[in-house]
Amino acid sequence: MLVRGTRSGEVAEVLETDDATVECAYCAADxxxxxxxxxxxKDEDEAWVKLRNVHHRGCEWVATRAHRL
Ligand SMILES: [Zn+2]
Known part of the structure; x- marks a missing residue:
């Protein structure tokens, strides 16, 4: 599995994906x-609130719910 960075920023063996992060193409959040x-x-409000918390404020992808609003 290709992992673009971890929260620690250190090069480490990634055996599990639990700590893996991917960079948002819109806000660059991990x-x-x-x-x-x-x-x-798109109408699952609770899930989108959670996603908003892991993206940067104003992320276009979250604001438009993956461009479906
Ligand atoms: Zn984002």
Whole structure:
């Protein structure tokens, strides 16, 4: 699995994906890989509130719910 950086920023063996993050293409936040893997339905408010917390403020992707609003 290709991992673009970890929160620690150190080069380390990544045996599990729990600590892996991926960089948001819109706000460049380090998003936990498991959160980035699945895009919730656009009307699932609770899930999007959680996502908003892991993206930077004003992230276009979150604001538009993956461009579906
Ligand atoms: Zn983002």
């Amino acid at each position: 998003v936990p890989a498991r959160d980035a893997a699945a895009v919730p339905p």
